Amino acid sequence: MPKDSGIGASSKRREDVRFLTGAGNYTDDINIHGQAYVHFLRSDVAHGRIVSLDTSAAAAMPGVVRIFTGADFEGVGGLPCGWQVTDRHGQPMAEPGHPVLAQGKVRHVGDPIAAVVAESPEQARDAAEAIEAEIEELPAVIDMKAALAEGAAKVHDDLPSNLCYDWGFVEENKGAVDAAFAEAAHVTTLELVNNRLVANPMEPRVAIGDYARATGESTLYTTSQNPHVIRLLMGAFVLGIPEHKLRVVAPDVGGGFGSKIFHYAEEAFCTFAAKALARPVKWTSSRSEAFMSDAHGRDHVSKIELALDADNNFTALRTETYANMGAYLSTFAPSVPTWLHGTLMAGNYKTPLIYVNVKAVFTNTVPVDAYRGAGRPEATYQLERVIDKAARELGVDPIALRRQNFVTEFPYQTPVAVVYDTGDYNATMDKLEEIADIAGFAARRAESEARGKLRGLGVNCYIEACGIAPSNLVGQLGARAGLYDAATVRVNATGSISVMVGAHSHGQGHETAFPQVVAEMLGIDESMIEIVHGDSSKIPFGMGTYGSRSLAVCGSAMVRATEKIINKAKKIAAHLMEASEADIELKDGQFSVAGTDKSVAWGDVTLAAYVPHNYPLEDIEPGLEETAFYDPSNFTYPAGAYACEVEVDPETGKVTVERFSAADDFGNIVNPMIVSGQVHGGLGQGIGQALLENCAYDPETGQLLSASYMDYAMPRADDVPFYAVDHSCATPCTHNPLGVKGCGEAGAIGSPPSVVNAVIDALQSGGKAVTHIDMPMSPSRVWSAMQG
Amino acid sequence: MPEINMVVNGRSMRAEAEPRALLSDFLREDLSLTGTHVGCDTGQCGACVVHVDGVAVKSCNMLAVEAAGCEVSTIEGQAGPDGTLNALQQAFQDHHGLQCGFCTPGMVMSAAALLKENPTPSEAEVRAHLEGNLCRCTGYHNIVKAILAASGQDVSGIAAE
Ligand code: FES
């Protein structure tokens, strides 16, 4: 019998009501009296030297308030990078400056050169067109390997080359890995591209800076997944505003998928300009602008090799990846191809020896950073593709080959630093075989073939490290911040509760799911509990939402704070009932004395806390409000098995996803409806990556070729099927109080390899000797592969 | 600047607007009806769909002056006067057809137009109709399911939750 409230219930989302009636409050819906509007003049060349910038004609245009250029930001800090990677030789990564507005050079199409503040958005745009910018175009470096070649043009003149770092992991194991390859019975090699993507949350970014002369406080309203992180980065590193004079508000945010984690130039600009002009300054990105200013995702070029012994056991794995950083280091960019990628290369398998090499490269393209999954999709894609290829080369069943090599004993120490706490990969594979009806595939293939179509089945597993993360561990790995989270549970006199959480909800349904946890713990109705998030002045602190961490980390903080509330409330209840605190039990919102019929209601206790007439004032303070910070002791490790079935039209190369099934182990589940929705969304993005999406640059000029929805193919409703998802195979996380693992990224991590595996299976069933097609598998790519 | 009159969600409204003002901007900026969203600048995402004289249009693709004198309905006018969600809105909530909510106003307005024309569409017809509405959060599963449910069709066979 499914529950109808508390942990495990599919409670309907309360936030839906405002979104369904047009009452949401997104950043662009906010207008502050007296606000001016900024338009950024952006570089239309990929690489160039700013010879001169004449703003005089533009400044005289109607409505122009002021024009800012790089010169106005001399002496102001650049945008900081939050993660430092140490290379194979123990040297820190190359870390170039990242000015708010270009200084001296432009380094990618879209790099902001000047900012026009005017009375209306149209006036700002018109005036920007009147700025005379003389830019001497320089040769652009776009292709990563070309960027590393001798004599290549340099993106940053003050760096020795375009290499950000050359990272080896685990460097000490390299010799042993090479030796294992020398002894292998079979080696499978695959070169592949993880295509560059644009996150494309449907809400473009917006920033509004406001400055209160009365208090000297700056406020930034922004489309962010982590307002406190922005406050810290922008306040401390860019503008030098102390935290108590800086408020960052991220109200309703229309999706993020990683792209709204980072601190962007436009945020710093609006905050800076609002103070300089003593009036609010608003920026609303257009979609075209978003394509050239939001951090991009993926863009890895890899070679992976898998060594097997004569019994088909995996004996070693070796990978070499070129990872595009773009023109500057975005906030968390260096961590994505390293610690979020190398540490997951073991996947679900007990491969004893692994060596990962990553060369991060600067190019004249938009900065690249985390996008849903961040590093883990790239690891999963390489691994699950090479395993599939190995199975085909060896003539063994790809599922059986995977099962044979699964990690089955936990905790499991991988050779790439992390320790998996729990999991049951055979259970999720069993579940997948059931929900995907793998036994029925042969009949479905025959039916497709009868219609002249090729049908393929692709399977893959995935594991990810979520709940990011233990601060002491990430500190050793180069993070310049801690990754705990915080929650304050404020119980009001009448018993209603406000929970201020550091996680930020931009689609994840925290306003519904988080109260389910507190309601379960206290035995009161969910509707008495409200979640407050997204405003640095209202919540204690928070590292925000990304890496599937909200419930595992912030939810744990909320549990700890609620436990403190229960402890204090029991003391009050004991006093009210003249009983011993040890005898007090809390059930269904009633405090009772064990073994008696004495009880007091939740509301009596909360009222006593605020009207402490009959109250143990000598022992405890009045009031009922507690805060907890929670720093996890390990990552969490969601894992699962996915299956995709495609039909390929041999005439056109068009691929249709006919079925997609996902069996996930997310540990315990608070709201199954929301969890399924998270998986669906990830699958849509993963299928989009596999078949449709590609962020393309002209390799010579560095022009962004996919700069609007006309050229960047977003998945639409008729590109995807209904999905079969299951998360009943739960091995609860052993180290957080809820036993939860996180579910936000799984779909995007786990789905691309099975789509590609399915297409290869389909083509091979049609007698084609195709072993690999790079994503996106457009009709033309598939058709060409079939001809070759 | 010309003054533009229109009946929006049953109420007469007027405001001045530049001749080049888009209907989407007019609704959002001049009438403060911020439920209509703008997700692109190429007429592709559908976040801005409203009904003009009963026909679904992308309000970013229409000038405000073109809608002068028309009856416009937006997401703000869909629920009952007491705030009760209409059947389609309710189906979106019941079937978790939205996450961040940004595409939602356009999805609801677009789906309403479909159901008016085709009261019991097939899954394929729903998906084809949503060709002009992008959602990045839901993978479309629960949006399609919600629309089928709102049309009175049995969706219990479609994967749970
Ligand atoms: S805003 Fe109208 S279609 Fe995108």
Ligand code: FES
């Ligand atoms: S719910 Fe976020 S874009 Fe559709």
